[in-house]
Amino acid sequence: xxxxxxxxxxxxxxxxxxxxxxxxxxxxxxxxxxxxxxxxxxxxxxxxxxxxxxxxxxxxxxxxxxxxxxxxxxxxxxxxxxxxxxxxxxxxxxxxxxxxxxxxxxxxxxxxxxxxxxxxxxxxxxxxxxxxxxxxxxxxxxxxxxxxxxxxxxxxxxxxxxxxxxxxxxxxxxxxxxxxxxxxxxxxxxxxxxxxxxxxxxxxxxxxxxxxxxxxxxxxxxxxxxxxxxxxxxxxxxxxxxxxxxxxxxxxxxxxxxxxxxxxxxxxxxxxxxxxxxxxxxxx
Amino acid sequence: xxxxxxxxxxxxxxxxxxxxxxxxxxxxxxxxxxxxxxxxxxxxxxxxxxxxxxxxxxxxxxxxxxxxxxxxxxxxxxxxxxxxxxxxxxxxxxxxxxxxxxxxxxxxxxxxxxxxxxxxxxxxxxxxxxxxxxxxxxxxxxxxxxxxxxxxxxxxxxxxxxxxxxxxxxxxxxxxxxxxxxxxxxxxxxxxxxxxxxxxxxxxxxxxxxxxxxxxxxxxxxxxxxxxxxxxxxxxxxxxxxxxxxxxxxxxxxxxxxxxxxxxxxxxxxxxxxxxxxxxxxxxxxxxxxxxxxxxxxxxxxxxxxxxxxxxxxxxxxxxxxxxxxxxxxxxxxxxxxxxxxxxxxx
Numbered sequence: 001x002x003x004x005x006x007x008x009x010x011x012x013x014x015x016x017x018x019x020x021x022x023x024x025x026x027x028x029x030x031x032x033x034x035x036x037x038x039x040x041x042x043x044x045x046x047x048x049x050x051x052x053x054x055x056x057x058x059x060x061x062x063x064x065x066x067x068x069x070x071x072x073x074x075x076x077x078x079x080x081x082x083x084x085x086x087x088x089x090x091x092x093x094x095x096x097x098x099x100x101x102x103x104x105x106x107x108x109x110x111x112x113x114x115x116x117x118x119x120x121x122x123x124x125x126x127x128x129x130x131x132x133x134x135x136x137x138x139x140x141x142x143x144x145x146x147x148x149x150x151x152x153x154x155x156x157x158x159x160x161x162x163x164x165x166x167x168x169x170x171x172x173x174x175x176x177x178x179x180x181x182x183x184x185x186x187x188x189x190x191x192x193x194x195x196x197x198x199x200x201x202x203x204x205x206x207x208x209x210x211x212x213x214x215x216x217x218x219x220x221x222x223x224x225x226x227x228x229x230x231x232x233x234x235x236x237x238x239x240x241x242x243x244x245x246x247x248x249x250x251x252x253x254x255x256x257x258x259x260x261x262x263x264x265x266x267x268x269x270x271x272x273x274x275x276x277x278x279x280x281x282x283x284x
Numbered sequence: 285x286x287x288x289x290x291x292x293x294x295x296x297x298x299x300x301x302x303x304x305x306x307x308x309x310x311x312x313x314x315x316x317x318x319x320x321x322x323x324x325x326x327x328x329x330x331x332x333x334x335x336x337x338x339x340x341x342x343x344x345x346x347x348x349x350x351x352x353x354x355x356x357x358x359x360x361x362x363x364x365x366x367x368x369x370x371x372x373x374x375x376x377x378x379x380x381x382x383x384x385x386x387x388x389x390x391x392x393x394x395x396x397x398x399x400x401x402x403x404x405x406x407x408x409x410x411x412x413x414x415x416x417x418x419x420x421x422x423x424x425x426x427x428x429x430x431x432x433x434x435x436x437x438x439x440x441x442x443x444x445x446x447x448x449x450x451x452x453x454x455x456x457x458x459x460x461x462x463x464x465x466x467x468x469x470x471x472x473x474x475x476x477x478x479x480x481x482x483x484x485x486x487x488x489x490x491x492x493x494x495x496x497x498x499x500x501x502x503x504x505x506x507x508x509x510x511x512x513x514x515x516x517x518x519x520x521x522x523x524x525x526x527x528x529x530x531x532x533x534x535x536x537x538x539x540x541x542x543x544x545x546x547x548x549x550x551x552x553x554x555x556x557x558x559x560x561x562x563x564x565x566x567x568x569x570x571x572x573x574x575x576x577x578x579x580x581x582x583x584x585x586x587x588x589x590x591x592x593x594x595x596x597x598x599x600x601x602x603x604x605x606x607x608x609x610x611x612x613x614x615x616x617x618x619x620x621x622x623x624x625x626x627x628x629x630x631x
Contacts, residue, residue: 174369177336181356181363182430183386196373 031263037252038063045248063249067240072227073254076235079145080258083231084213086149091156091209092202098157099164100190104173110165118162121155125218128154136223147223148231152213160205167201168194203269211262232258286347286360286437286470287312288333293342295328295494302328304494305342313468315461317485319475321517325494326474327442333472334363334440347437357386362431363440366447368423370415376426377402377411383434401429404463421452428460432467439464439471445480457483478518482506490514508612509534512619515612521570521587523612526579529628532614537570537587539610542594543603553627554605557586559596566590576601578629 036052037045039059050056067073102110132151141147171194179189195202213231220234227235236254240247288310295303303325310316318326331337333344335356343350351359362383370379380401384394402408405425415423424444431439444460445453461484464471475481481488482502489499490513498510509515515523515534523534543554556576563570571586586604588594596602613622 172367172369174365174367175371177334177356178363178365178369179371179382179386180336181334181359181361182383183357183434185355185357188386193371197371 031256031259034252034256034259037249038256040249042249060249063247063253066247067250067253071239071250072230072235073232073257075228076230076232077258079229080214080231080233083145083148083152084210087152087156087213088206088209090149090153091160092205094153095157095160095205096164096195096202097190098161099166100168100194102161103165103168114162114165117158120158121162125155129218129222132219133222142223143225143229145224145229145231148213148216148220151219151223152209152216156209156212160209163204163208164198164201167198171197207262207265207269210265214258214262287314287345288316288438288470288472289343289345289348290329290333291343291345293329293332293344294340295325295332295337296340301494303332303339306491306494306496308489308496308499310470310472311486313470315464315471315473315484315486317473317475317481317488318491319478319481319485319488319517320491322476324491326476326491329491330363330440330442330472330474333438334361335359360437361440362434362436362438364424364427364431364442364444366443368415368427368444368447370423370426370430372415375412375414376407376418379415379426380411380430380433383430387434397433401433404432405429420448421456424448424456428463432463432469436469439469441471441473443475443477444473446475446477453480460484478520482518490517492517508621510621512614515614521585524582524584525614526575526582526584527616528578529625530616531622531625532616532619533627534612534614535606535610537585538589539606540584540586540604541588541592541606543605544594545592546605551608552605553608553611554603556601557584557604558601559598561598562596569596571596578627 036055039061040055041057041060041062044050044055044057045052047056102114104110106113132154136142136147136151139147139150141150175197176186176189176194179193180186184192215233216231217233220231224230224234227239230238232254236251236258240251240254288308290306290308293303293306294301306325306329308316308329318329320326328337332339333346335351335354339352343352345351346359346361371382374382377398380398381394384397389397398411399408402411405428407422407425407429410418410422410426415426418426424447427444441460445456448456457480473481473484485502487500488502488505490497490505492513498505498514500508505514506518509518509523512523512525512532512534515525519536521537523536525532525534527533540555540557543552546552555578557571557573558576558580559571559573561572563572567590569588569590569592571588572583573586574580574582574584594602608624611624611627613624614620615622
C-alpha cells in the first residue's frame with residue numbers, strides 16, 4: 001500500500017513536472033526562436049533543407065550590426081522608454097487618486113462611474129484615433145513623441161482607475177480610519193498606509209501601462225512620421241521590412257531586445273501581478 | 285485625562301435617524317459602556333466622538349473643548365476597532381510606533397514607549413512579527429498597545445472582544461478592565477453584549493433606536509430598569525412581564541423562588557406557579573410555566589439555583605414568591621416605569 005502510494009506520488013510528480021515543462025517550453029519558445037534567428041546567417045535561415053533550430057553555418061553578429069548601425073534602433077528604444085516612463089507616471093498620478101476617490105468617497109455613484117469608465121475602454125482605438133488626431137493637430141504635436149504621451153493615457157487611465165478602484169475597495173476602511181485617529185490626515189493615511197498596502201495594484205498599473213506603450217502600433221504609426229521620432233513598435237517593422245524583403249535576423253534581434261526587460265519584469269512580480277487582476281474575485 | 289460630553293447630538297443618514305438627540309457625559313477616568321442591540325446607534329455615536337462621522341446637529345466636547353470641527357487626529361483620542369485595524373504591511377513594533385511617528389516623536393522616545401507598551405501587554409516576543417502571523421488574542425493586544433502608546437485623553441473601544449472565542453473573551457475582559465483601572469483613562473466602550481457591559485462598565489448607557497434609554501451603574505440598570513426595553517434587554521432570561529390592573533408587571537427569573545425558601549419576616553408577594561417543564565442545567569434549574577391565577581396564558585421562566593432542592597413535578601402548581609421590591613411596574617403604553625402598587629386579583 002505504502003509502496004503504491006509512493007509510486008503514485010512519484011508518478012504524480014513526474015506528471016506535474018511534465019506539464020510544467022511543456023508550458024515552460026511553450027512560453028519560452030518564442031524567445032528561443034528569436035535568439036537563435038538573431039545569430040543566423042540569412043542563407044542558413046532561408047534554406048528549407050536546414051534545421052531551423054540548429055546552426056548549419058557559423059553564427060554571425062551581422063544582424064545585430066544591421067540593427068544597431070543601419071537603423072535608428074537605439075533612438076527608437078530611447079523614445080519608447082521616454083514615452084513609457086512619462087505615460088506610466090501620468091497614469092499613476094491620475095488613476096491612483098481617482099481609483100481611491102471612486103472607491104471611498106463617492107458612495108454608490110462611485111461604483112457606477114467606475115463601470116462607466118471601464119466601458120470607455122471598450123471603444124476601439126481605431127475609432128478614437130479620428131477625434132484624437134484633431135486634438136493632436138490643434139496642439140501642434142504632429143510628429144512628436146509628446147503626441148503619444150498625450151494620447152496613451154486616454155486609454156491607460158480609465159482601465160487603471162478601474163483596476164485601482166478594485167484594489168482600494170478590498171482594503172478595510174477601519175485601517176485608514178485607524179491611521180487618521182493615530183495622527184494622519186486622510187491624504188497622509190492614503191500615502192503612508194493605503195499605498196503601501198496596494199503595492200500589487202501599483203505594480204500592475206506600471207507593468208500594464210508600460211507593456212501597452214511598448215506594443216502600441218496604430219497611434220504611433222499615425223501620429224509620428226519621421227524616423228527619428230518612431231517608437232520600437234513602428235520603427236522596427238518600417239525599416240526592417242522593405243517591400244517583401246524581411247530582415248529576419250535583425251527583426252528578431254529587435255524583438256528580443258525589446259521584450260526581454262518586460263518579460264523579466266513580469267517574472268519578478270508575477271505573483272503580485274496575478275493578484276492585481278484577480279483582486280475582488282475572491283474576498284481576501 | 286478628560287471627559288467626553290455629547291450635547292443633543294443627532295445623526296441622520298438620508299431618511300434614517302441613527303442617533304437621536306443623545307446627551308451623555310462621562311466622568312474623569314470613567315469606563316462608560318454604550319450598550320444596545322445592533323442598529324441602535326451606539327457605534328455611530330462612538331464614531332462621531334472619534335470624528336470619523338460628522339454629526340447632523342449637536343456638540344461634542346472632549347476635555348471641555350468643543351471638538352465639532354476638529355479632525356480625528358487632533359482630538360487626542362485613541363480607538364480600538366472591532367477588526368483591530370492593524371496595519372498589515374508593518375511589523376507589530378511599527379504598528380505600535382505608528383501613532384508616535386505620526387506625531388513626530390524622537391526615535392529614542394518611540395523605542396522606549398513601544399517597549400513599555402509591549403511589556404504591559406506581554407507581547408515583547410511578537411514585536412518583529414506581522415499582524416497576519418498573530419492569533420486573534422495577540423492582535424487585540426497589539427491594537428490596545430497601539431492605542432495606549434501615545435497616552436490619549438480618551439479611549440474609544442468598538443466591540444474589541446467580539447472577535448475572540450468565549451474562553452479568551454473572559455480573560456481579555458479581565459485584562460482590559462485592569463488595564464483601564466491602571467491607566468485611569470476615560471474610556472467609552474461599545475458593545476451589544478450585556479455580560480461584557482455589566483462586567484466592565486462603571487456606568488452603562490443602554491441605547492435603543494438612537495436614544496439613550498437609561499444611564500446608570502450596572503446593578504442600578506439591572507435592578508431598576510427605566511423602561512420595558514432596558515428591562516427586556518438586560519438579563520438572561522430577560523425580565524418577564526404580565527399585565528395586571530392596567531400596568532405591566534415585571535420580575536427577574538431569579539427573583540421568583542418557592543415560598544418555602546424565604547424566612548418568614550420578609551414582605552413577600554406570592555403566586556401559584558404551574559410548572560410545565562423543568563430544564564436541569566447543572567448550576568441552575570430553569571422552570572417553564574405560568575402564573576396560574578394572574579396570567580395563566582403568559583409563559584414565565586423561573587431560574588432556580590441548584591442550591592434549592594425543592595422537588596418540582598411538571599403539571600403541578602406550587603406556591604412561589606418574590607420580594608415586594610422585586611416587582612417592577614411599567615406603563616403598558618409608554619413602557620416607562622411607574623410607581624409600585626399592590627397587585628390586584630387572586631395571588
